[in-house]
Amino acid sequence: MPESASANIGVVGLAVMGSNLARNLASREGNTVAVFNRSPERTRTLVEEHPEAGFIAAESYDEFVASLAKPRTAIIMVQAGKGTDAVISELASRFEPGDIIVDGGNALFTDTIRREREVRETGINFVGAGISGGEEGALNGPSIMPGGSDESWITLGPILKSIAAVAEGEPCVTHVGHDGAGHFVKMIHNGIEYADMQLIAEAYDLIRRGTGKSPAEIAEVFAEWNRGELESYLIEITAEVLKQVDASTGEPLVDVILDEAGSKGTGVWTVQTALALGTPVSNIAEAVFARGLSSHPEQRAAAKGLAGPDEAERIPADQVDAFIEDVRLALYASKIVAYSQGFDAIRAGAAEYDWNIDLGAISKIWRGGCIIRAQFLNRIADAYDENPNLDLLLSAPYFAEAFTRAQAAWRRVVVRSVEAGIPAPAFSSSLAYYDGLRADRLPAALVQGQRDFFGAHTYKRIDKEGVFHTLWSGDHTEIETTPSSH
Numbered sequence: 001m002p003e004s005a006s007a008n009i010g011v012v013g014l015a016v017m018g019s020n021l022a023r024n025l026a027s028r029e030g031n032t033v034a035v036f037n038r039s040p041e042r043t044r045t046l047v048e049e050h051p052e053a054g055f056i057a058a059e060s061y062d063e064f065v066a067s068l069a070k071p072r073t074a075i076i077m078v079q080a081g082k083g084t085d086a087v088i089s090e091l092a093s094r095f096e097p098g099d100i101i102v103d104g105g106n107a108l109f110t111d112t113i114r115r116e117r118e119v120r121e122t123g124i125n126f127v128g129a130g131i132s133g134g135e136e137g138a139l140n141g142p143s144i145m146p147g148g149s150d151e152s153w154i155t156l157g158p159i160l161k162s163i164a165a166v167a168e169g170e171p172c173v174t175h176v177g178h179d180g181a182g183h184f185v186k187m188i189h190n191g192i193e194y195a196d197m198q199l200i201a202e203a204y205d206l207i208r209r210g211t212g213k214s215p216a217e218i219a220e221v222f223a224e225w226n227r228g229e230l231e232s233y234l235i236e237i238t239a240e241v242l243k244q245v246d247a248s249t250g251e252p253l254v255d256v257i258l259d260e261a262g263s264k265g266t267g268v269w270t271v272q273t274a275l276a277l278g279t280p281v282s283n284i285a286e287a288v289f290a291r292g293l294s295s296h297p298e299q300r301a302a303a304k305g306l307a308g309p310d311e312a313e314r315i316p317a318d319q320v321d322a323f324i325e326d327v328r329l330a331l332y333a334s335k336i337v338a339y340s341q342g343f344d345a346i347r348a349g350a351a352e353y354d355w356n357i358d359l360g361a362i363s364k365i366w367r368g369g370c371i372i373r374a375q376f377l378n379r380i381a382d383a384y385d386e387n388p389n390l391d392l393l394l395s396a397p398y399f400a401e402a403f404t405r406a407q408a409a410w411r412r413v414v415v416r417s418v419e420a421g422i423p424a425p426a427f428s429s430s431l432a433y434y435d436g437l438r439a440d441r442l443p444a445a446l447v448q449g450q451r452d453f454f455g456a457h458t459y460k461r462i463d464k465e466g467v468f469h470t471l472w473s474g475d476h477t478e479i480e481t482t483p484s485s486h
């Protein structure tokens with residue numbers, strides 16, 4: 001092997017995530033890292049600023065590819081979209097069968113499926129890998145969700161294990177499944193992230209407007225919650241954000257940030273995908289919708305004068321602690337729903353796309369490194385350890401017990417939000433989902449009757465096999481029929 005082909009891994013795209021991932025790779029025993037960026041300035045800066053990394057800098061694709069030992073392995077860290085296709089084609093035209101191209105961006109999983117199929121024809125492996133944990137995670141240990149072939153995992157597995165976060169002694173990476181499975185699971189991770197953030201935001205709003213506590217005081221509440229069963233990265237950073245005072249105004253920072261939430265699209269993808277799969281990820285959808293509602297200032301201005309409840313009474317001082325405990329329980333119960341819905345979407349996606357995804361393994365790799373890392377993931381891991389084929393995560397014994405503890409408080413909080421006119425869409429839709437699942441009979445029977453009435457869509461009966469239709473426009477007798485195709 002020529003001296004120059006000495007890197008076992010390369011990184012293309014050296015913005016913050018790519019640079020940090022390259023530095024992380026370089027800091028682990030056994031890795032020699034080649035780096036390349038379209039504008040060479042960035043490559044030079046990275047190499048100058050981090051001599052300790054021993055990077056092999058390349059200023060062209062030819063140089064980059066020549067610096068990689070076989071099987072050549074390169075991680076692309078560029079903005080998802082067209083740029084990714086361009087980089088893939090540059091690499092694929094120079095790589096050989098058995099080499100590995102990894103897309104570490106937030107690509108849409110259907111793009112990954114397409115790219116994998118195209119690249120596979122050349123004998124090169126294409127791996128879509130979700131990487132979570134932001135800039136800090138990329139540098140110190142992210143949670144990694146790779147898809148792609150078994151062959152690619154042989155080379156990639158040890159490299160990714162060397163840089164991943166470690167939780168409970170295990171690296172937060174697993175071979176999720178073939179082709180787009182990794183990006184699919186990362187997408188669901190982000191959907192759950194949206195739900196988790198929205199639930200926390202609703203809890204904050206209810207406490208703030210219900211008790212009049214200041215952001216700094218509520219920061220204390222979150223810090224306290226972070227010592228219990230809600231312990232998680234998102235609760236921890238919420239306390240930090242709420243504590244922050246704006247330097248220019250002296251106000252809590254949260255009060256001077258414009259209340260219009262942005263998004264880059266992964267939450268929308270999750271909901272679109274789940275809708276297509278017929279999987280009700282209502283909690284995640286509410287989180288996406290809440291961001292959408294916030295981002296229409298003209299509509300909010302138009303709604304300003306609409307009637308609401310009379311100025312809601314503050315919670316009496318002697319009931320404030322009990323109310324906050326109710327909100328904590330409501331948050332916990334809603335969070336179980338959000339995760340259960342997310343795992344259900346993974347189960348449905350795996351069935352649809354023929355991926356063999358181990359849900360327990362997913363819960364384990366989310367215990368560290370990623371944005372939704374939480375104590376709680378251990379409980380999910382336990383649930384799948386006990387029963388790997390759980391139909392419904394939230395029905396696992398541990399969670400069933402949590403609902404027994406939380407459900408009365410959850411209802412009180414939703415009632416309070418409705419009476420006070422404080423929107424809590426994720427809390428209330430989670431509760432509606434929970435009650436929907438619990439119901440002995442659903443009004444879906446009536447919907448079936450309506451469908452049969454106007455469209456002869458037919459229905460099944462509870463007391464005998466077969467498919468039926470009532471002659472609504474005739475004498476209202478029932479006939480047995482073949483299932484409607486429309």
Ligand code: 6PG
Nearest residue numbers: 132133134190263264265266371
């Ligand atoms: C992660 C994050 C990361 C990104 C989100 C932000 O797992 O590290 O999810 O991927 O910060 O995509 O998403 P929005 O901009 O849509 O909130």
